[in-house]
Amino acid sequence: MAGGQAVRPQRGRTMRRVLLVLLLPALAGMVASVLARSGAFEHAALRELAPLLAILGMPLLWLWISWGVAYAGGWHDLAKAYPLQGEIPVAHRWRFQSIQMGLSSYRNSIHVAADSRRICFWPMVLFRAGNRPICVPWADITASPAKVLWLPMVRLHFARVPQHDLLIRRSLANKIRASVGDAWPVG
Numbered sequence: 389m390a391g392g393q394a395v396r397p398q399r400g401r402t403m404r405r406v407l408l409v410l411l412l413p414a415l416a417g418m419v420a421s422v423l424a425r426s427g428a429f430e431h432a433a434l435r436e437l438a439p440l441l442a443i444l445g446m447p448l449l450w451l452w453i454s455w456g457v458a459y460a461g462g463w464h465d466l467a468k469a470y471p472l473q474g475e476i477p478v479a480h481r482w483r484f485q486s487i488q489m490g491l492s493s494y495r496n497s498i499h500v501a502a503d504s505r506r507i508c509f510w511p512m513v514l515f516r517a518g519n520r521p522i523c524v525p526w527a528d529i530t531a532s533p534a535k536v537l538w539l540p541m542v543r544l545h546f547a548r549v550p551q552h553d554l555l556i557r558r559s560l561a562n563k564i565r566a567s568v569g570d571a572w573p574v575g
Contacts, residue, residue, distance in 0.1 A: 450514075451518075455517055460492060461552075463518070477501045477502060477508060489553070489555070497511055505571070506526060507523070526568070529545065541556065541557060
């Protein structure tokens with residue numbers, strides 16, 4: 389940064405995302421309430437449509453929640469800055485790991501792979517909507533110790549997206565460090 393100015397996290401942008409994620413279902417609920425009160429649908433018609441609405445609505449709700457979590461937590465920004473190029477490394481993989489990004493917590497649903505050039509994160513199949521794989525070169529990462537409540541964690545900070553950090557458990561960080569050796573970032 390010019391003049392030694394630090395990059396400030398974009399809190400306003402995060403709040404807009406949270407509001408978007410929270411307000412869309414509220415708006416949909418208000419529209420449904422108005423339609424129900426207006427008598428636009430008869431009860432018999434609603435009973436016939438209910439299975440169709442459930443069949444269509446549940447997957448759409450799942451996709452919307454998955455997208456909302458990715459957008460609110462910053463996964464979307466990281467995936468845009470560090471898209472998967474080529475294949476995910478096969479040298480060292482850890483499946484069903486937990487990470488935390490901003491307001492989003494991915495418990496036992498993230499796969500991690502690392503080699504001497506980069507580290508990649510991608511969600512299990514059920515959470516892939518809105519969560520493209522992230523592959524970050526080690527040169528763009530700084531790591532520092534952190535604690536969340538009583539859990540020892542490691543904070544990964546990214547050069548291209550400084551407003552979003554990613555927290556991983558220290559035990560996972562130790563496994564990755566042992567696997568990649570000197571490539572592990574020193575913070």
